[in-house]
Amino acid sequence: xxxxxxxxxxxxxxxxxxxxxxxxxxxxxxxxxxxxxxxxxxxxxxxxxxxxxxxxxxxxxxxxxxxxxxxxxxxxxxxxxxxxxxxxxxxxxxxxxxxxxxxxxxxxxxxxxxxxxxxxxxxxxxxxxxxxxxxxxxxxxxxxxxxxxxxxxxxxxxxxxxxxxxxxxxxxxxxxxxxxxxxxxxxxxxxxxxxxxxxxxxxxxxxxxxxxxxxxxxxxxxxxxxxxxxxxxxxxxxxxxxxxxxxxxxxxxxxxxxxxxxxxxxxxxxxxxxxxxxxxxxxxxxxxxxxxxxxxxxxxxxxxxxxxxxxxxxxxx
Numbered sequence: 001x002x003x004x005x006x007x008x009x010x011x012x013x014x015x016x017x018x019x020x021x022x023x024x025x026x027x028x029x030x031x032x033x034x035x036x037x038x039x040x041x042x043x044x045x046x047x048x049x050x051x052x053x054x055x056x057x058x059x060x061x062x063x064x065x066x067x068x069x070x071x072x073x074x075x076x077x078x079x080x081x082x083x084x085x086x087x088x089x090x091x092x093x094x095x096x097x098x099x100x101x102x103x104x105x106x107x108x109x110x111x112x113x114x115x116x117x118x119x120x121x122x123x124x125x126x127x128x129x130x131x132x133x134x135x136x137x138x139x140x141x142x143x144x145x146x147x148x149x150x151x152x153x154x155x156x157x158x159x160x161x162x163x164x165x166x167x168x169x170x171x172x173x174x175x176x177x178x179x180x181x182x183x184x185x186x187x188x189x190x191x192x193x194x195x196x197x198x199x200x201x202x203x204x205x206x207x208x209x210x211x212x213x214x215x216x217x218x219x220x221x222x223x224x225x226x227x228x229x230x231x232x233x234x235x236x237x238x239x240x241x242x243x244x245x246x247x248x249x250x251x252x253x254x255x256x257x258x259x260x261x262x263x264x265x266x267x268x269x270x271x272x273x274x275x276x277x278x279x280x281x282x283x284x285x286x287x288x289x290x291x292x293x294x295x296x297x298x299x300x301x302x303x304x305x306x307x308x309x310x311x312x313x314x315x316x317x
Contacts, residue, residue, distance in 0.1 A: 008044040009051070009302060011035045016058070016067055017294040018175055021287050023073045024080075024117060025066035036208050055301050067294070080117040087113060090156050091124045095187035098126060098159075101141055102229040103134035105165055106192035109185040111158070123158035127184055129192050131230075132164045132274065136245035137238065139276060160278040165192070167274035168199040175291060176284040178206035246273060253278075 015035045019026055026034070031045055049065050052058035058067040064074045095107045106129030108114075112122045130138045139162055146157050163170075170177060181203050186193035197203075250271045257265060257280060267285060270277035 006302075008037055008041055009048045010299065011037055012045055012048045013298040013302065014295055016052075016065065017298055018179070018291050020067040020294055021290045022117075023076060024115075025061075025064040025074050025077055027063045028065065029063075031065060033210050034207060051302065057298065057301055067298075077117065080119060083120070084113050084116045084118040087118055087124065087156075092187065094124065094156055095126070097145075098128065098142065099188035100223055100226055101138060101145075102226055102233060103131040103138050105129045105131055105189060106186070106196065107188040108193060108196075109187060110161065110180055110183070114180075114183045114185045123154045124156050125158045125160060127161045127180075128159060129168070129196070130162060130164045132166045133239055133242055134233075135162050135164050135274060135276065136242045136249060137233070138162065139249070140245050162276040164274045165195075168196045170200055173202050173205075174284075174288060175206055176288055178203045182207040182210050243273070246271070249276075 012031060012035055015031060016026065019034075028042075028045060028049075031037070032042060037044065049058075049060050052065075052067070053060070056069065058065065059069075059071060060066075061071040061074045064077065066073055091109055091113055095109070098104055098107045106127075108127040108129075109125065110127040111125030112118050113124050128138070128142075139159070142159050146152055146154075146159070150157050170181065181196075181200055184193070184196070253269060253271060254265070257268070260268065264282065268277075268279050268282045
């Protein structure tokens with residue numbers, strides 16, 4: 001069934017609005033890839049871009065489409081892409097180190113570097129999959145490594161999201177979480193990554209066509225030292241240790257962020273046997289708020305009805 005130009009324009013505007021929260025212009029090919037727009041409808045992108053210029057809401061510089069009146073963000077993006085390429089070697093090195101820890105089953109890059117963009121102040125973020133019942137042991141070992149060998153620096157070693165192999169389905173479903181999952185870069189192990197993607201098909205509600213680029217050959221083997229350490233860390237004693245580490249970590253986090261009310265705390269943290277989400281700055285909620293505001297402004301100028309993208313996707317959650 002043919003779709004109206006208005007409907008296609010809404011999809012394009014929503015994608016531009018979300019990435020503009022990060023001052024990140026998109027190429028025409030990326031707009032096609034990140035949006036529910038078919039190749040046969042590509043002319044609609046050109047029409048929408050021309051309307052942006054007409055309403056003075058944005059424009060196009062070279063192959064990049066931007067919102068606002070300042071094309072200098074194109075240079076910012078190009079510079080950020082170059083910085084991400086330079087730091088990717090560090091990300092690969094530390095991903096390899098993380099993969100050697102016992103009970104680590106998957107290591108993915110997330111955040112800015114996963115999208116191929118870094119500023120001087122950005123950390124390298126990791127999304128880590130663990131064996132069931134060993135998440136808090138893994139987290140504690142990695143935290144000790146960071147404190148001892150990296151002097152507690154987050155710059156190359158920001159570990160803020162853990163789930164275990166039996167809890168790959170992510171229940172928090174919105175544009176921010178979908179973007180983070182869609183852009184994950186697998187560093188170790190491809191099988192776990194593919195399972196993660198298959199468990200979260202709801203992401204295609206936001207990114208129906210997007211498939212992330214892979215980084216090349218991935219290590220999927222288990223080093224001997226890892227197999228040996230896991231063998232000696234079986235049994236009920238280590239089950240109890242994992243629960244104990246969760247308990248003391250939970251008390252520490254709640255005490256450190258006691259200034260937060262319950263709703264804010266629950267939004268920023270998930271502290272469970274099978275999941276740790278550690279996002280104290282609650283940046284995702286600020287991003288979603290800015291996104292909705294930008295989306296409404298754009299649709300108002302394009303004289304399109306306002307409706308919530310999240311409500312459309314709610315049926316699939």
